[in-house]
Amino acid sequence: xxxxxxxxxxxxxxxxxxxxxxxxxxxxxxxxxxxxxxxxxxxxxxxxxxxxxxxxxxxxxxxxxxxxxxxxxxxxxxxxxxxxxxxxxxxxxxxxxxxxxxxxxxxxxxxxxxxxxxxxxxxxxxxxxxxxxxxxxxxxxxxxxxxxxxxxxxxxxxxxxxxxxxxxxxxxxxxxxxxxxxxxxxxxxxxxxxxxxxxxxxxxxxxxxxxxxxxxxxxxxxxxxxxxxxxxxxxxxxxxxxxxxxxxxxxxxxxxxxxxxxxxxxxxxxxxxxxxxxxxxxxxxxxxxxxxxxxxxxxxxxxxxxxxxxxxxxxxxxxxxxxxxxxxxxxxxxxxxxxxxxxxxxxxxxxxxxxxxxxxxxxxxxxxxxxxxxxxxxxxxxxxxxxxxxxxxxxxxxxxxxxxxxxxxxxxxxxxxxxxxxxxxxxxxxxxxxxxxxxxxxxxxxxxxxxxxxxxxxxxxxxxxxxxxxxxxxxxxxxxxxxxxxxxxxxxxxxxxxxxxxxxxxxxxxxxxxxxxxxxxxxxxxxxxxxxxxxxxx
Amino acid sequence: xxxxxxxxxxxxxxxxxxxxxxxxxxxxxxxxxxxxxxxxxxxxxxxxxxxxxxxxxxxxxxxxxxxxxxxxxxxxxxxxxxxxxxxxxxxxxxxxxxxxxxxxxxxxxxxxxxxxxxxxxxxxxxxxxxxxxxxxxxxxxxxxxxxxxxxxxxxxxxxxxxxxxxxxxxxxxxxxxxxxxxxxxxxxxxxxxxxx
Numbered sequence: 001x002x003x004x005x006x007x008x009x010x011x012x013x014x015x016x017x018x019x020x021x022x023x024x025x026x027x028x029x030x031x032x033x034x035x036x037x038x039x040x041x042x043x044x045x046x047x048x049x050x051x052x053x054x055x056x057x058x059x060x061x062x063x064x065x066x067x068x069x070x071x072x073x074x075x076x077x078x079x080x081x082x083x084x085x086x087x088x089x090x091x092x093x094x095x096x097x098x099x100x101x102x103x104x105x106x107x108x109x110x111x112x113x114x115x116x117x118x119x120x121x122x123x124x125x126x127x128x129x130x131x132x133x134x135x136x137x138x139x140x141x142x143x144x145x146x147x148x149x150x151x152x153x154x155x156x157x158x159x160x161x162x163x164x165x166x167x168x169x170x171x172x173x174x175x176x177x178x179x180x181x182x183x184x185x186x187x188x189x190x191x192x193x194x195x196x197x198x199x200x201x202x203x204x205x206x207x208x209x210x211x212x213x214x215x216x217x218x219x220x221x222x223x224x225x226x227x228x229x230x231x232x233x234x235x236x237x238x239x240x241x242x243x244x245x246x247x248x249x250x251x252x253x254x255x256x257x258x259x260x261x262x263x264x265x266x267x268x269x270x271x272x273x274x275x276x277x278x279x280x281x282x283x284x285x286x287x288x289x290x291x292x293x294x295x296x297x298x299x300x301x302x303x304x305x306x307x308x309x310x311x312x313x314x315x316x317x318x319x320x321x322x323x324x325x326x327x328x329x330x331x332x333x334x335x336x337x338x339x340x341x342x343x344x345x346x347x348x349x350x351x352x353x354x355x356x357x358x359x360x361x362x363x364x365x366x367x368x369x370x371x372x373x374x375x376x377x378x379x380x381x382x383x384x385x386x387x388x389x390x391x392x393x394x395x396x397x398x399x400x401x402x403x404x405x406x407x408x409x410x411x412x413x414x415x416x417x418x419x420x421x422x423x424x425x426x427x428x429x430x431x432x433x434x435x436x437x438x439x440x441x442x443x444x445x446x447x448x449x450x451x452x453x454x455x456x457x458x459x460x461x462x463x464x465x466x467x468x469x470x471x472x473x474x475x476x477x478x479x480x481x482x483x484x485x486x487x488x489x490x491x492x493x494x495x496x497x498x499x500x501x502x503x504x505x506x507x508x509x510x511x512x513x514x515x516x517x518x519x520x521x522x523x524x525x526x527x528x529x530x531x532x533x534x535x536x537x538x
Numbered sequence: 539x540x541x542x543x544x545x546x547x548x549x550x551x552x553x554x555x556x557x558x559x560x561x562x563x564x565x566x567x568x569x570x571x572x573x574x575x576x577x578x579x580x581x582x583x584x585x586x587x588x589x590x591x592x593x594x595x596x597x598x599x600x601x602x603x604x605x606x607x608x609x610x611x612x613x614x615x616x617x618x619x620x621x622x623x624x625x626x627x628x629x630x631x632x633x634x635x636x637x638x639x640x641x642x643x644x645x646x647x648x649x650x651x652x653x654x655x656x657x658x659x660x661x662x663x664x665x666x667x668x669x670x671x672x673x674x675x676x677x678x679x680x681x682x683x684x685x686x687x688x689x690x691x692x693x694x695x696x697x698x699x700x701x702x703x704x705x706x707x708x709x710x711x712x713x714x715x716x717x718x719x720x721x722x723x724x725x726x727x728x729x730x731x732x733x734x
Contacts, residue, residue, distance in 0.1 A: 502596035
């Protein structure tokens, strides 16, 4: 049922009727006449009916087939009313009655069209599905009732004196009650059935525990209402309202609709008894409240469920994107690391290949193979560098916490291997910089990598690497500190330390920052200063 | 002409790579020497036989562009070729426009392109030395006349600016042509634009 309601009616008033619509209108006319007749059971003095299921039928057709059906519905209803004698073919009241018969479809179509247009313009508002259905179900009857007086003024009844204001108010409130009840009880079921007909799928019964809970709550509401009635306090709808809200909040629109059906079946027979008008109107206003609250509760729950599912989906996408970004940052780092030794290897392989040209064929073949592979690898590195390069990494407001976390993940394996650990203080949440994420992460990775290497070669050995982020109003400072390298190891450049520092400096300066070294007596400290993005912009 | 530099210096903080590139250039007929530290390169430059410097841009604590500035100051007629393992568009532009680099090569380097750049660098250095030598023999007054002529001033305008006679300007102009082995104002202007 819910998916049927979510599928919004298509097409505008400007579109013409299609061939298939004509047969639908014929069936609609017959069903409308039948439901109109049924509604008489809940009629009374001064009003037509306090439960008008034909309004639900009209609403369902407009919702599913679009507001372009409005003229067809108007015509079908007028002809039906004429055929059944409700509207005269001619005479002084014909124009008034025909206009009145057209009014409901016209107003309903206008309300649905307006909500559809507004929902399209503000997709994130309450006008989006599923709340739009609930709003339309309440607004259409209300506006329809409000248009009665203007229509009577435009198309007056010459033979009938005007109603008194109290009588008019009673008539209009009954009108709204009847249409709201009719729409909320009939339209969801019809939409669900047509949806099922369009795309048949196996029925999924709700868990017995849920059914038992809903039945228990509704039975409790009915029992309290019955008890109050037997105590002489009248038929009170409030217990049903609470029960309906419970069911709607717990089980969504499907549960809400069944609750509405059950409650209507329990409450409407009371109104079919001989009640005086004020009591009947009071009862039906109560029923309308029950139906509206139950439906809104169900809609709210479904909207919340949909929002949660959407959030989960976005979280999964975000996680995936984060992983990809980390992967790309790692690939850039790897490309850089291997390009330097590969550059040497490629030159030497080429030389080896040329030198072995006249030597042993097997040796020459090996040299040729090594040269070819080195050239292939060189080309691959250049290509990968372009792929993972900065062209795809646009500067954007970036929390430093993200940069630190990603860099920490990248150097994780090296930390494990070296037995080092990073000691971090909590990072202020308002530290946002305008940066290319991959590059800035790479700069921090380089600093951490140097710190890890230095820690393993410190004398005495030290494993703690400090990482702090501090900020003021304008800038943030990331400090990476480690124990100083031993004197003996300071002259060993075999591990390539230093390259990363130059790259880090280049990247940081490109971001408008600075990389400085502030050594203490027992610590080497590198401080990255970066300008912050003002919070109003971030 | 025997004192015109022809050697190539390769600077990279990766000693293996610097040596490898130097050897590769040696095999292609260049006399090349690898350097790991900027200081040794600048010392070799002062000795006066380096025509072209091939340098990495990011080297540990050293910056290839800073080295380039030193090279320009010490030996303006030395050609520069840059290499990097971390190519960026801004670096490429700076390498050519601000530091007068003849090429900007991405590591792993294309051997053929590097050799071509070095060859072009040596040619450029030779020409730069020739121009420098030619204009170096001008007297201070001839140099003043030369500077004004190549900016498009006529003999009369030069005479008025330097408060000398037009005839004297013509004499200086003839001397400049002889010393710089040029034939006409167009060649003089070309000389001034190619000069360092």
